[in-house]
Amino acid sequence: MKKKLYSEAIYRLLIIVIAVFSALFVGAILLLIAKTNPLTAYYVMFTEPLSGKFGLTEILVRAAPLMLVGLGIAISFRSGIINIGGEGQILIGAIFGTFIALTFPDLPPYILLPLVFIASFIGGAIWGGIAGWMKAYLSVNEILSTIMLNYIAFQVYMFLIRGPMIDPKEVAYGTGVPQTALLSKNAWLTRIIPASRLHAGIIVAVVLAILVYIFLWKTTIGYKLRAAGAEAKAAKYIGVNVKNYLVLAMLLSGGFAGMAGAIEVCGVHHRALESISAGYGFSGIVVALFGGLHPLGIIPASAVFGLLIVGADMMQRSVTVPASIILAIQGLIILAIVSSQIFFSNIGLKEKIMIKLKLMKSGDKDDT
Amino acid sequence: MSEIISKLEMKKITKKFPGVLACNNIDIYLKSGEILALLGENGAGKTTLMNVLFGLYQPEHGKIFINDKQVIINSPSTAFKYGIGMVHQHFMLVPNLTVVENVALGLIGKRIFKLDLNKVRKRIEEVSKEYGLSVNPNAYIWQLSVGEQQRVELIKVLCLGANLLILDEPTAALTPQETDELIVLLKQMAEKGRSIIFISHKLNEVKAVSNRVCVLRNGSLVYEGKTQKHSVATLAEKMAGREIYMPTLKEKSQANSPILEIKNVFAKGNMGTMALDGLSLTVSKGEIVGIAGVSGNGQKELADVINGISHIERGKILLNSKNIANLAPQQIINKGMGYIPEDRMHEGTIPSFSVKENIIMKDYNKTPLSKKMFLQNSIIEKYSQKLISNFDIKCPDNKTMCASLSGGNVQKVILARELSRKPKMLIAAYPIRGLDLGAAEYVHEQLLEARSENVGILLISEELDELLDICDRIAVIYEGKILEILDRDIATKTKLGLLMAGIKNEKKAI
Numbered sequence: 094m095k096k097k098l099y100s101e102a103i104y105r106l107l108i109i110v111i112a113v114f115s116a117l118f119v120g121a122i123l124l125l126i127a128k129t130n131p132l133t134a135y136y137v138m139f140t141e142p143l144s145g146k147f148g149l150t151e152i153l154v155r156a157a158p159l160m161l162v163g164l165g166i167a168i169s170f171r172s173g174i175i176n177i178g179g180e181g182q183i184l185i186g187a188i189f190g191t192f193i194a195l196t197f198p199d200l201p202p203y204i205l206l207p208l209v210f211i212a213s214f215i216g217g218a219i220w221g222g223i224a225g226w227m228k229a230y231l232s233v234n235e236i237l238s239t240i241m242l243n244y245i246a247f248q249v250y251m252f253l254i255r256g257p258m259i260d261p262k263e264v265a266y267g268t269g270v271p272q273t274a275l276l277s278k279n280a281w282l283t284r285i286i287p288a289s290r291l292h293a294g295i296i297v298a299v300v301l302a303i304l305v306y307i308f309l310w311k312t313t314i315g316y317k318l319r320a321a322g323a324e325a326k327a328a329k330y331i332g333v334n335v336k337n338y339l340v341l342a343m344l345l346s347g348g349f350a351g352m353a354g355a356i357e358v359c360g361v362h363h364r365a366l367e368s369i370s371a372g373y374g375f376s377g378i379v380v381a382l383f384g385g386l387h388p389l390g391i392i393p394a395s396a397v398f399g400l401l402i403v404g405a406d407m408m409q410r411s412v413t414v415p416a417s418i419i420l421a422i423q424g425l426i427i428l429a430i431v432s433s434q435i436f437f438s439n440i441g442l443k444e445k446i447m448i449k450l451k452l453m454k455s456g457d458k459d460d461t
Numbered sequence: 462m463s464e465i466i467s468k469l470e471m472k473k474i475t476k477k478f479p480g481v482l483a484c485n486n487i488d489i490y491l492k493s494g495e496i497l498a499l500l501g502e503n504g505a506g507k508t509t510l511m512n513v514l515f516g517l518y519q520p521e522h523g524k525i526f527i528n529d530k531q532v533i534i535n536s537p538s539t540a541f542k543y544g545i546g547m548v549h550q551h552f553m554l555v556p557n558l559t560v561v562e563n564v565a566l567g568l569i570g571k572r573i574f575k576l577d578l579n580k581v582r583k584r585i586e587e588v589s590k591e592y593g594l595s596v597n598p599n600a601y602i603w604q605l606s607v608g609e610q611q612r613v614e615l616i617k618v619l620c621l622g623a624n625l626l627i628l629d630e631p632t633a634a635l636t637p638q639e640t641d642e643l644i645v646l647l648k649q650m651a652e653k654g655r656s657i658i659f660i661s662h663k664l665n666e667v668k669a670v671s672n673r674v675c676v677l678r679n680g681s682l683v684y685e686g687k688t689q690k691h692s693v694a695t696l697a698e699k700m701a702g703r704e705i706y707m708p709t710l711k712e713k714s715q716a717n718s719p720i721l722e723i724k725n726v727f728a729k730g731n732m733g734t735m736a737l738d739g740l741s742l743t744v745s746k747g748e749i750v751g752i753a754g755v756s757g758n759g760q761k762e763l764a765d766v767i768n769g770i771s772h773i774e775r776g777k778i779l780l781n782s783k784n785i786a787n788l789a790p791q792q793i794i795n796k797g798m799g800y801i802p803e804d805r806m807h808e809g810t811i812p813s814f815s816v817k818e819n820i821i822m823k824d825y826n827k828t829p830l831s832k833k834m835f836l837q838n839s840i841i842e843k844y845s846q847k848l849i850s851n852f853d854i855k856c857p858d859n860k861t862m863c864a865s866l867s868g869g870n871v872q873k874v875i876l877a878r879e880l881s882r883k884p885k886m887l888i889a890a891y892p893i894r895g896l897d898l899g900a901a902e903y904v905h906e907q908l909l910e911a912r913s914e915n916v917g918i919l920l921i922s923e924e925l926d927e928l929l930d931i932c933d934r935i936a937v938i939y940e941g942k943i944l945e946i947l948d949r950d951i952a953t954k955t956k957l958g959l960l961m962a963g964i965k966n967e968k969k970a971i
Contacts, residue, residue, distance in 0.1 A: 312834045313826045320822070324811040329770060330802060331822050332791030441478075 104447055108436045116429035120422040127418055134412045138404035141411070148403055150291035154361065155399035158183070158353035160298040162377025163384060163391040164305045165221075165349030170386050171309060172342030173322030178224055178239025179350040180374030181246030182217040186351020187358050188250055189216030191258070191273050191365040194358070198277035205279045206359065210297075213355035214348040220246060221347015222340060229336035235343075243374070254365055272366035282360040292360035299392060301349070306388040318342055350374060376402075379427045382434065401426060466527055466544055466624045466656060467493045474523035476509055483509040484520070485680040491625070496647060496657045498671035498688065500664075500700050502897035503867045505677040507660045511627050514658075515547045516540040546623025548614045550630045556603040560596060561585060564617050581620075588619045592650055608639030615646070626650070627658045632666055633895060636755050636923060637958075644670045662700065662897045664693040665926075676700055701899045707930055708905050710949065714748040714933040719779075720917035721767070721886045726776030726786070728766050736762040737773070738941035744886065744917040749908065750946075751932035752921040753957050759941040760921045761803065764890050767919075768800045769793040780886060794823055799884030801875050803891050803921075805868070809875045812864035816856050817845040819863050820878050852877035853903075869900030876907050887911060890921040905931055925954050939963045 121131035142148030162179045169176040190213035197205060224242055227233035251271060260274040282292040309315035321328040321338040328335050357369050380398050384390030405419040436443060469491045476484040484506045491497050501507045512518045514525065516534040524531055527543055534540050540547070554563050565581045585598045594612045602610060611631060618626060628647075632640045647657055647670055661667055667674060668688060676684040676699045684699045697705045721744040730736030736759045744750045754760060765771040767778060769790040778786040785793050802808040810819045821841055824830050829840050845859045854873045856866055863871055872892065879887060889908060893901035909931055912918055922928050928935050929952060936946045937960035944960050 311836050311838070313831050313836065314834065316818070316825050316836065320811055320814070323813045324807055326804070326808045327811045327822070330768075330790065330800070330808045332769075332789060332794055334789075 100447065104443070104450070105437070107450075108433050109430065112429040112433035113426055116422070116425040120418075120425050123418050123421055124414065127414060129412055129414050134408050134414060137411050138408040139400075141407040142400055142403040146286070146289060148407070150286055150289035151403045152396060152399035153295045154290050154292070155402050156395040157292075157294040157298045157360065158356050158373045159377055159380045159398050160295075160302060160391055160395035161353035161356060162350050162373050163380035163395055164298075164302055164388055165217075165346035165353075166378050166381035167384070167386045167388060167391060168305065168309065168318070168349070169221075169342050169346035170381065171322050172318045172338060173325065174225065174228060174235050174339055174342055174346075176221060176224070176239055176343065176346045176350075177236055177378070178221060178242050178246075178347070178374070179353075179377050180370055180372070181239070181243035182220045182347040182350035183354040183357075183370045183374050184246045184250040185220040185354070186213035186217035186348075187354030187365050187369050188253055188258070189213050189351065190355040191276070191358050194276045194280035195258070195274060198279065200279060202279045202281075206282070209280055209359060210352055210355050213351040213358075215351070217351020217354065218344040218348035221343040221345075221350065224347075225340040225343025228343070229339040250365075251367070254367065258365070260364070270366075273364045276359070276363050280359055281363055282356070290361060292356075294356040294360040297352075297356070298395075301352075302388045302392050305349075309388070314341075350377070353377070376427075379431060383430055385437075465493060465654065468526075468528055469625060469656070470526040471510070471514060472524050472526065474510060474513055474520045474525075476506075476513055476518055476520045478509075482680045484513065486522075487677070487680075487682045489675050489682065489685070491656050491658065493624070493654050493656050494651050495673060496651050496659055496671045498667040498674045499658055499660045499677065500662060500667060500674055500696065501677035502662060502700055502899060503869060505700075506680040507677055508629060510677070511547065511629060511658065511660060514540070515545060515627060541621055541623070544622060544624035545627065546618030546621055546625070547627040548611070548618060548629065548631060550633055552610050552614055554602045554610060554613060557601065559599055559601050560605075560613050560616075561598045563602060563613060564620050567617055567621050584620050585616055588616050592619065592646065592653070594619075594646060606639075607634045608636065608642065611635065611639070611643065612646075624654075625656045625658070627660070629660045630662075631659070632661065632663060637925065638755075640666060664696050664700075664898070667696065668693055678702055697898050700897070703899075705898050705902055707898070707902055707926075708909055709930045710749070710909065710933065713949075714745070714912075717745050719743045720746045720781060721919065722777070722779040722782075723763075723767070724777040724779070726766065726778060727774040728762050728771065729774060730759070730762050735774075736941050737766065739776075740938070740942055742919075742936055742943050742946075744919055746885075746917050747912055747915040748933045749912050749918040749920055749931055751928035751935040752919065752938050753925065753928055753935050753961055754923070754938035755961050756923060758938050760890065760938060762941075763938070764800065764802065764888050764921060767793075767888055768798060797883075797885035799879040799882060799887040799916075801872075801879055801887070801889040801892050803894075805871050805875055806864075810863045810871055813862060815860045815862060816849065816854065816866070816874055817841060817859040819874050820845045820848050820859075822878060823882060848877040848881055851881075852907075869896050869903075872896060872900065872904060876904065880907060880911055884911075884916060886917045886919075888919045888921070891923070892920070893922075893924070893927060901927075925957055928952075928957070929954070937961055 117135060124131040124134050142152055162183065166176055166179065190209040193212040194205065194209050220242060224235050224238040227238050228235045254273055255271040258273045260272055263270050263272065282294050284292050309319060317333045318338055318341065320331070321333050321335045325335045353373055354369065358365055362369065376398055380391060380394045384394035401423060405423055408414055409416055409419050436446065471487065471489050474484050474487045487510060499507045509518065513520050514534065516536045516539050519535060525534060526532065532543055534543065561578050561582050564585055565576060565578060568581060582598050589595055594616055596609055596612050596616065602613065605613065631643060635643065644666065651657055659667065659671055671688045674686065674688045674696065675682060678700065723740060723742045726737050726740045727735055728737040740759065740763065752760060752763070762771065766773045769788050772787050776786065777784055780796055780798060785796060806812060821830055825836060829837060830844065831837055849856065849859055852873050854877060855870050863874060892904050896904065908918060920928065920932060932949060934946050934948055935952050935957065937944045937957060939961065940963070944965055947956065
């Protein structure tokens with residue numbers, strides 16, 4: 094049994110490494126076109142972030158929101174609903190949290206921070222819940238509705254930070270940068286490593302990941318959610334109200350994305366500003382898939398994605414590659430990893446490869 | 462049109478899958494005008510062998526000869542070139558296209574731009590006239606019954622010029638009448654020089670249709686010989702490798718205290734019409750009541766409304782004298798109702814869940830399996846292990862996904878779950894459909910045992926043998942009403958057959 098787990102792990106690692114390498118190979122062609130040496134560029138991308146305190150802490154700063162969005166996505170996918178609306182849910186969550194923090198600046202941190210997180214959760218949950226309700230009761234395709242809700246969320250968010258919630262200083266100085274006032278220190282997440290941006294949000298995210306694992310696999314509600322997602326007909330047969338569980342899944346999924354907004358506000362920027370999300374709503378989907386839609390897989394997956402983002406930033410700065418190529422390489426890696434899922438989900442193919450690699454004897458039947 | 466296949470031979474065919482030897486050194490042959498039945502339990506290797514012949518799989522060893530010349534068949538289109546056609550268990554037809562268009566899909570071939578539907582229509586008419594396969598070429602597939610769709614599949618392969626037809630469990634979805642028609646058709650085709658390989662595990666049909674039979678067991682050919690030399694019982698024995706006794710009811714039920722009473726129930730079906738039209742029926746404790754009928758006469762709706770999955774418009778459903786009509790499924794389950802649904806793969810189980818998770822599907826929210834919302838894993842573990850061994854569910858361990866189990870074992874998972882809950886009443890919809898005899902025997906034994914433990918059972922089935930074997934009474938459903946209820950001692954196949962067709966008074970029919 095142990096031997097099987099071991100060969101299983103090697104197999105997974107091998108497939109992912111091959112996927113990443115093939116993406117990097119295509120990316121190398123792009124870099125060559127941009128007249129950059131791909132080897133130096135990649136060297137910087139993968140070693141620089143891991144070689145110092147700055148890089149390592151930055152990876153975790155990125156991992157925290159990715160993990161939260163990924164957890165929400167895992168809940169919704171497991172419940173049979175595809176949530177592409179993380180981006181909008183992050184924004185609404187961020188603005189709800191910011192509102193609470195700005196309204197009660199004098200509350201002590203141990204009351205204010207939980208309040209901000211709850212408010213962000215509610216904001217994201219409302220935004221996700223709308224799509225869930227529309228899917229359950231009006232049969233509106235959730236992919237369409239969540240994408241459209243992203244646009245609405247963005248405009249609402251921009252209106253608020255440009256208008257009613259704009260930093261009074263921006264108005265006074267006439268600069269007019271769309272951002273809210275700085276939050277009081279009571280709403281800041283503690284920096285856990287001095288002289289870095291790494292804040293307590295990463296701990297919150299890991300704890301929540303474990304809670305989501307317990308929720309989905311150890312509780313009756315989690316069981317019902319997964320049943321409704323895996324086979325709606327069978328769920329009805331055992332008396333699960335599938336429609337209500339669809340809505341619940343989207344409430345939770347949106348709520349987690351909303352908390353990612355709170356983490357960015359309270360942990361990194363200490364205010365709500367225009368580029369609060371940095372695409373976490375979409376990358377979170379990949380993190381969730383990469384982590385096998387399993388909370389405990391999402392923890393390392395979010396760190397790997399943090400590395401990709403930070404590494405690409407560093408490559409851009411030290412090798413002076415155009416930013417658009419960085420984005421393209423990130424996209425290629427995501428594409429390769431998502432495509433390689435077929436090697437995990439297609440059991441026949443997996444067995445064939447594992448036998449070829451002598452990781453498994455032909456007599457062993459795979460039953461994972 | 463390709464050359465007539467006067468002799469086909471498959472020699473020493475071996476096909477391996479990871480962990481399974483699907484075909485082990487199998488030799489079969491077939492002459493023109495012959496119907497060969499390929500018999501075997503689920504997973505015996507019948508379909509694999511035929512997929513090798515049809516070019517879907519490449520064998521590790523072995524050769525195929527047509528008219529004594531070796532051929533290499535590496536794709537279905539090569540198979541077609543040699544005149545081999547296959548009708549799959551699940552039809553490969555486009556529902557939104559007409560019959561002509563569906564046949565044309567196969568015929569177009571390389572001429573992408575030119576499509577002469579009139580020519581195709583003519584060809585269909587020729588073929589259907591030659592073989593007596595009547596079908597309206599202009600009808601849309603979705604308008605046709607399952608039996609008619611089967612005929613379209615046959616026409617399709619014949620239009621493509623197939624001389625040798627492989628039929629993979631062709632009767633699995635057919636009504637008894639449609640099956641009889643198909644058997645007549647196949648015999649006519651064989652008389653005209655076509656050869657047919659008929660895959661099935663329904664022995665009555667094999668007996669009725671085939672000249673010769675090959676029996677596969679665990680990937681090996683265990684018997685080959687003339688069909689007429691054997692009775693159904695000896696064929697079953699060869700197939701299972703042991704003797705099979707389909708259990709039958711011995712003594713009459715004594716019980717007469719009603720457990721389920723359905724009184725004048727009206728309910729709408731999917732189409733919005735009244736699928737149940739004033740249906741009344743009573744089942745007593747310790748009694749098996751069969752529901753016979755051609756499918757689509759309200760059986761599905763009946764099972765659904767009893768279990769609260771869909772609602773009734775009017776009427777009463779009493780379980781143990783308490784009204785359960787229009788309650789939520791959960792409440793009905795808690796009142797002691799068990800249900801073996803028709804769709805065992807998608808309704809009765811969750812395919813991507815483990816055997817363990819499927820076993821607790823109805824009790825996950827009750828102590829001791831869960832306490833205050835938390836699943837109690839160690840208790841669930843023990844409970845599932847106990848059920849797996851009590852019901853002899855064959856799976857590597859209790860974490861195996863249900864999707865990877867055979868149909869018989871999936872049905873055992875459902876039986877284990879439903880019967881271990883000690884239901885007062887059990888609805889069993891087509892419980893042995895698609896199962897091989899060994900598994901069917903087991904299901905019937907379990908149902909009879911539940912009956913002896915005073916459970917009331919409603920058995921919905923199309924197979925009259927099944928109903929006559931184990932039912933105390935048989936009710937015939939027709940257009941949403943119970944037409945008549947026959948006691949087991951007076952029920953015969955003929956009587957039931959007429960009633961299923963909606964003919965109540967035999968004299969009038971003559």
